[in-house]
Amino acid sequence: MRGKILGILSVLILLCLFLSMATAEHWYEPLSSKFLKLDNIMNLLSRLSLYGILGIGVAFVIITGGIDLSIGSLVCLSGVLLSILLNVNYEAESTFAVKQITATQQLIETTAAAGEIPSDSIVRFTGGIGSGVVFTIAEEVSPGVLRVEELPPRDEPEGELTLAVPVRSFDVETLTAEISETAAKAGDQLQIFLPNGAVSVQTIVSVSADSGSLRLQLERDPGKKYHTGSYAAVLRRDQFMPIPLAVLCVIAITAAVGLTHGLLITRLKLQPFVVTLCGLLMYRGISRWLTGDNPAGFGELQEVLGPVASGRLPVLLRGDEVLFGIPIPFFLLLGLATVASVFLTRTIWGRYLLALGRSEEAARFSGINTQRVTILAYVICSVMAGISGMLFAIEFSSISPSSFGNSFELYAIAAAVLGGCSLRGGEGSIPGVVIGTAVMMVLYNLIMLLRIPQSLEYTIIGAVILLGVLGDELVRRAAAGQRLRQDRNRN
Amino acid sequence: MPAAPQSQPRLQVEGISKSFPGVRALQNVEMHLQQGEVLSVVGENGAGKSTLMKILAGVQRQDSGSVRVDGKTVSFASVSDAMDAGIALIHQELNLADNLTIGANIFLGREPRRLGLIDERAIHRESARFLKRIGLSLDPGTLVQDLTTGQQQMVEIAKALSIDARVLIMDEPTSSLSAAESERLFDVIRDLRSQGVSIVYISHRLAEVQELSDRVTVLRDGELAGHLAEDQITHGNLVRLMVGRDVSRVFSRTPFPAGKVAVEVRGLRTSTWPAHELNFAVHSGEIVGIAGLVGAGRTEVLRTLFGADAPLSGEIRIRGQKLTVTSPVDAIESGIALVPEDRKQQGVVLDMTIRENISLASIHRTARSGFMNFAAERRQSADMCEQLRVKAPADTIRTGNLSGGNQQKVVLGKWLSMKPHLLLLDEPTRGIDIGAKQEIYQLMDRLAAEGIAILFVSSELEEIMGLSDRVIIMHEGCITGELSRDQLTEQAIMTLATRQASAANVQN
Numbered sequence: 001m002r003g004k005i006l007g008i009l010s011v012l013i014l015l016c017l018f019l020s021m022a023t024a025e026h027w028y029e030p031l032s033s034k035f036l037k038l039d040n041i042m043n044l045l046s047r048l049s050l051y052g053i054l055g056i057g058v059a060f061v062i063i064t065g066g067i068d069l070s071i072g073s074l075v076c077l078s079g080v081l082l083s084i085l086l087n088v089n090y091e092a093e094s095t096f097a098v099k100q101i102t103a104t105q106q107l108i109e110t111t112a113a114a115g116e117i118p119s120d121s122i123v124r125f126t127g128g129i130g131s132g133v134v135f136t137i138a139e140e141v142s143p144g145v146l147r148v149e150e151l152p153p154r155d156e157p158e159g160e161l162t163l164a165v166p167v168r169s170f171d172v173e174t175l176t177a178e179i180s181e182t183a184a185k186a187g188d189q190l191q192i193f194l195p196n197g198a199v200s201v202q203t204i205v206s207v208s209a210d211s212g213s214l215r216l217q218l219e220r221d222p223g224k225k226y227h228t229g230s231y232a233a234v235l236r237r238d239q240f241m242p243i244p245l246a247v248l249c250v251i252a253i254t255a256a257v258g259l260t261h262g263l264l265i266t267r268l269k270l271q272p273f274v275v276t277l278c279g280l281l282m283y284r285g286i287s288r289w290l291t292g293d294n295p296a297g298f299g300e301l302q303e304v305l306g307p308v309a310s311g312r313l314p315v316l317l318r319g320d321e322v323l324f325g326i327p328i329p330f331f332l333l334l335g336l337a338t339v340a341s342v343f344l345t346r347t348i349w350g351r352y353l354l355a356l357g358r359s360e361e362a363a364r365f366s367g368i369n370t371q372r373v374t375i376l377a378y379v380i381c382s383v384m385a386g387i388s389g390m391l392f393a394i395e396f397s398s399i400s401p402s403s404f405g406n407s408f409e410l411y412a413i414a415a416a417v418l419g420g421c422s423l424r425g426g427e428g429s430i431p432g433v434v435i436g437t438a439v440m441m442v443l444y445n446l447i448m449l450l451r452i453p454q455s456l457e458y459t460i461i462g463a464v465i466l467l468g469v470l471g472d473e474l475v476r477r478a479a480a481g482q483r484l485r486q487d488r489n490r491n
Numbered sequence: 492m493p494a495a496p497q498s499q500p501r502l503q504v505e506g507i508s509k510s511f512p513g514v515r516a517l518q519n520v521e522m523h524l525q526q527g528e529v530l531s532v533v534g535e536n537g538a539g540k541s542t543l544m545k546i547l548a549g550v551q552r553q554d555s556g557s558v559r560v561d562g563k564t565v566s567f568a569s570v571s572d573a574m575d576a577g578i579a580l581i582h583q584e585l586n587l588a589d590n591l592t593i594g595a596n597i598f599l600g601r602e603p604r605r606l607g608l609i610d611e612r613a614i615h616r617e618s619a620r621f622l623k624r625i626g627l628s629l630d631p632g633t634l635v636q637d638l639t640t641g642q643q644q645m646v647e648i649a650k651a652l653s654i655d656a657r658v659l660i661m662d663e664p665t666s667s668l669s670a671a672e673s674e675r676l677f678d679v680i681r682d683l684r685s686q687g688v689s690i691v692y693i694s695h696r697l698a699e700v701q702e703l704s705d706r707v708t709v710l711r712d713g714e715l716a717g718h719l720a721e722d723q724i725t726h727g728n729l730v731r732l733m734v735g736r737d738v739s740r741v742f743s744r745t746p747f748p749a750g751k752v753a754v755e756v757r758g759l760r761t762s763t764w765p766a767h768e769l770n771f772a773v774h775s776g777e778i779v780g781i782a783g784l785v786g787a788g789r790t791e792v793l794r795t796l797f798g799a800d801a802p803l804s805g806e807i808r809i810r811g812q813k814l815t816v817t818s819p820v821d822a823i824e825s826g827i828a829l830v831p832e833d834r835k836q837q838g839v840v841l842d843m844t845i846r847e848n849i850s851l852a853s854i855h856r857t858a859r860s861g862f863m864n865f866a867a868e869r870r871q872s873a874d875m876c877e878q879l880r881v882k883a884p885a886d887t888i889r890t891g892n893l894s895g896g897n898q899q900k901v902v903l904g905k906w907l908s909m910k911p912h913l914l915l916l917d918e919p920t921r922g923i924d925i926g927a928k929q930e931i932y933q934l935m936d937r938l939a940a941e942g943i944a945i946l947f948v949s950s951e952l953e954e955i956m957g958l959s960d961r962v963i964i965m966h967e968g969c970i971t972g973e974l975s976r977d978q979l980t981e982q983a984i985m986t987l988a989t990r991q992a993s994a995a996n997v998q999n
Contacts, residue, residue: 355843355851358841358843359836359839364799365831366823366905367819369818
């Protein structure tokens with residue numbers, strides 16, 4: 001195993017050396033090369049981190065002698081799920097559906113309960129021709145049926161009323177507004193209905209309560225001089241889930257996916273290839289259906305989430321400018337790789353995994369619950385795909401469900417195999433997988449930097465993996481041959 | 492009827508040497524074979540028998556030395572070269588495609604053709620002829636998977652005859668045959684000999700070798716230990732040449748002091764033989780053998796006790812406590828250990844080190860919240876290797892590189908450190924050389940003296956009779972009788988092993 005890791009490490013170093021020389025202006029000045037540009041290295045590290053996490057996950061499954069083809073689709077699904085679970089909505093505090101507006105009688109029939117819309121309150125109508133008209137309630141004729149003071153422009157069969165409050169004052173200098181008391185908090189939006197029918201939407205920065213009114217600090221000038229006499233409604237900010245909960249949910253869902261794979265494979269003895277191939281198709285389909293095949297993103301949360309995937313921990317600074325920073329995901333990779341490596345080499349479950357990968361039956365006859373350990377490997381693999389998927393989605397900021405994550409499983413499997421995992425099972429090391437992923441990433445970088453036609457990408461990567469595996473086999477045979485000769489000489 | 496000594500030997504091997512990484516398999520070996528002669532090649536495991544046969548059959552090439560067939564030096568690059576020279580090897584593990592018919596197997600790769608299509612009628616006709624020649628009255632259209640192991644062996648022989656083999660190499664042909672099937676095979680071998688076919692017969696079973704051979708060649712540690720002519724073939728001579736020393740007392744069983752009932756089985760029905768209920772008990776310190784023909788349901792009993800197969804019904808009590816065993820995990824927790832028949836598949840993980848194998852079943856006991864206790868693992872392994880005298884330069888070498896006997900010691904080492912109450916052994920000495928066999932017998936005796944209850948299955952009557960305090964005899968899934976040590980005779984065991992249970996015995 002150690003020999004394999006050293007082998008792939010030397011391939012990585014040779015590739016880097018070659019690329020430094022090939023992309024430098026003069027081959028003898030490799031330090032000035034495009035490859036060794038700090039930006040390029042930072043990008044490379046960032047990609048390595050995300051793909052590396054995928055590779056570590058699939059390595060566990062490969063060690064059991066299985067395979068997981070579904071991780072590309074699972075990457076997509078977890079990105080889509082994170083986007084959906086973090087969806088941000090703004091909703092008016094109180095709205096009521098309109099059943100009928102009878103213009104001639106100045107009556108509005110609503111679904112409001114008795115007393116919910118008191119006399120003298122202000123409502124704004126949306127829907128139909130009369131959209132945007134502001135009414136003052138004269139009285140409640142019967143529960144939910146209101147007489148208004150203004151004459152509605154025409155009869156309407158349906159629509160919506162939003163309860164509004166008068167804007168008492170607006171200070172353009174300090175961007176503060178004062179409204180009649182209503183529930184509002186920082187982060188909500190204030191919808192100001194200007195007398196000319198226009199609407200200005202403001203984000204509320206902070207709130208302070210005065211006697212009987214709220215003073216709101218707004219984000220920017222609504223752009224109209226005339227503010228007094230207008231009305232406003234508070235739009236409450238509603239995030240479907242807080243970020244930590246959403247992340248936990250995605251992890252839980254991917255763990256459930258892995259559990260299902262594991263159960264199907266161990267209990268029903270289905271082939272891993274078939275089970276995960278079906279997964280590949282299904283999770284892709286679910287992602288597209290959930291999003292209606294539209295791109296998914298994180299909207300305003302991108303600013304909050306972004307640093308997790310594309311943030312850099314500054315190492316080299318010139319003034320305030322970051323010359324070189326280590327991508328945050330790289331630390332995540334190091335952390336996960338350390339945990340995974342300790343798990344594999346220093347815990348009994350890691351030992352069980354290696355044993356059952358080599359001989360499932362012997363492991364079972366030694367009292368190892370091989371089914372449980374195998375299931376665990378599939379859960380680890382799916383959760384790693386989930387973590388990596390969320391990071392990829394944040395890094396890409398907008399993902400298209402039909403293509404995001406396509407063939408990532410092949411990159412991950414290839415990296416694991418390059419890193420010394422045997423598809424026969426029972427063999428593999430986490431550092432090897434990380435180095436294998438690095439080789440893949442440098443190869444990809446090589447194609448970009450040397451301006452090799454992108455269409456050749458897969459051909460080159462495929463060929464290099466084949467050469468790597470071939471080289472490994474030849475070295476193994478040569479070593480065996482040498483041992484044989486030594487033995488013969490000794491005899 | 493050995494041919495006249497002055498005639499040209501059919502097969503002559505001189506100065507053959509062959510090395511593998513880490514192993515010198517053959518060193519300057521010499522051997523010859525006359526026409527119409529049965530030559531047995533014997534030797535302990537790892538003595539080089541299989542390697543020599545593979546070289547003769549073209550599976551491997553020698554590093555040096557010459558092979559002559561009918562006086563002509565040959566060099567086989569492949570199995571088909573050897574076949575062309577009239578040499579066929581019948582492997583210990585049969586190489587038949589069991590989804591094809593007998594005829595299709597006999598002519599596999601050499602199908603007679605008519606108009607470019609396989610000529611099924613010719614296959615049928617010719618196969619029937621070869622089957623008849625070895626006295627097998629089977630329809631060549633029968634699927635191989637519907638045959639017994641013994642019949643499949645015969646098909647292999649027919650296949651060898653169909654290529655006009657004049658030298659037939661048989662590697663442990665009786666290892667999975669019943670006594671009756673073995674007898675049939677011997678008849679066929681004698682018949683072939685009288686037809687002028689030369690046979691190289693490889694076996695661990697010295698009784699067979701004595702019964703069958705015209706001459707014996709003995710290998711030891713890759714070298715020629717000696718040749719024995721027909722009148723020199725005695726058990727003593729064979730063992731002396733194989734081991735290089737006299738093995739006077741192979742079995743040593745100290746009398747069994749009556750202990751408490753360690754395990755009691757009531758009304759157990761295995762999934763393979765659902766019609767029969769099994770009842771028996773094993774006391775601590777007692778060695779109980781299960782005798783019977785292959786397929787009598789002996790292995791199933793052990794597998795069910797170990798939780799590898801689910802019982803249909805019945806009760807198992809360990810030291811008086813009722814037990815529900817649904818998996819090996821449960822069995823091991825209750826102190827039941829199994830040394831399985833298929834050592835390479837179920838006994839050890841060949842690709843792991845000796846140390847890793849020895850600790851595999853018990854690392855969870857020394858682990859601290861899941862983390863391996865490497866020091867404890869090292870101590871345990873060193874302790875077991877010393878106790879069991881595992882012959883290896885270090886306990887960090889691959890278990891697959893060990894000889895069968897040492898592998899078996901590793902399996903035993905895995906269990907002994909867990910101090911089991913009941914040790915189950917399935918064919919514990921299969922494929923193991925005499926030296927290691929004796930060590931395992933002594934070990935079983937010692938373990939019983941320490942109070943462990945031992946239940947073992949063996950197809951070797953010698954072993955059953957030499958070791959057991961009591962013998963349970965099975966036939967087609969039910970217990971047909973039980974014999975105490977003083978009742979043990981070969982005759983008594985074989986009678987019970989080949990007849991249906993009487994009503995009285997079932998109630999036992």
